[in-house]
Amino acid sequence: MWDFVVDRRGQIAYQAFQHVSLVVQCVVLGTLIALVLAALVYRSALATSVANAVSAVGLTIPAFALLGFLLAPFGFGITPAVIAVTFYAALPVLRNAVVGLAGVDRALIESARGMGMSRMATLLRVELPLAWPVILAGVRVSTQMVMGIAAIAAYVLGPGLGGFIFTGLARLGGANSVNSALTGTIAIVLLALVLDLLLLLLGRLTTPRGIRV
Template sequence: MWDFLVDRRGQIAYQAFQHVSLVVQCVLLGTLIALVLAALVYRNPVATSLANGLSAVGLTIPAFALLGILLAPFGFGIAPAVIAVTFYATLPVLRNAVVGLAGVDRSVIESARGIGMSRPATLLRIELPLAWPVILAGIRISTQMVMGIAAIAAYVLGPGLGGFIFTGLARLGGANALESALVGTIAIVVLALVLDLLLLVVGRLTTPRGIRV
């Protein structure tokens, strides 16, 4: 194992960077999409139910199946990987964003409107900050989940550490097959823990002091 790590340290580092880059960019994009959708639907009970239903149903779609469907229009490479990872990254954030925004005390919102704040200003300056801890919890769940899904994206030749896992499984029983699969798996777990720790720090720095738990 040590020899495998030393011989391929450059490749491992590069694919780890690709993996993190794919996950972070897709989670950021998914969070933006989720916040926009949540802001549009959270005041409407019917639309809120539809959004929650979409989140629940979307998470039941197997990643392999979605990637297979995306192969027809987009082919192999980065495009289907980004679309699939962004899709899964959006769902937990959307659900938490809707719950967080809907859970903001109505009296606080009415007070803000009473002093002349517009609806967009109330959303940006009052509701989103108060809902942020719940939203951030969704981002953490999303990040952990798509770390694994990004590995499956190697099925369509997407970037990241999944290449080590698929190579090892394809050559199981051959030289360095087990080492390749283990390196990819362990590296993904370590990176997931590091990203979660960073998100904890971000949450500490961005959550208003008055609502910190």
């Protein structure tokens, strides 16, 4: 296996970069979408229930099935991969964002409003910072989850390390088939650990000092 990795180190590095790029961009986009949706619904019990239901149901949709549905309108390539990965990335963040915003002490919100802050300013300067640790926990879960889903995106010729896995499985029993599948799998696990450590550092740097655990 070591010889397999050394011989293909350039290809592995390139596809690892593609994989991380796909995941990071989709998580950022999914987080922004989730935060906007959470800000729209968290003040309503009914809308919150609907958002949580959508999040729960969305996670039950098999990634293969969603990618298959996206083939008809978008064809093969990066577009269906980005849509699918962003969809799954947004769901854990949406749930955590709703919980985090709804859990902010109402007395603090009323105090901010009493000081003359607008609803938007209160959301951006009081509620979101206080809910940030819960939101970031959702981002971490989302990142770990879509690292694997991004590999499945190779099914529609999406970028990333999933190509090694699918190539190995397609030639199972042939030369280097196991090495190819293991290389893709191990690389994804290692990248997931690195991204999680970076998110821990991000949380440390961005969480207000007064609410750090």
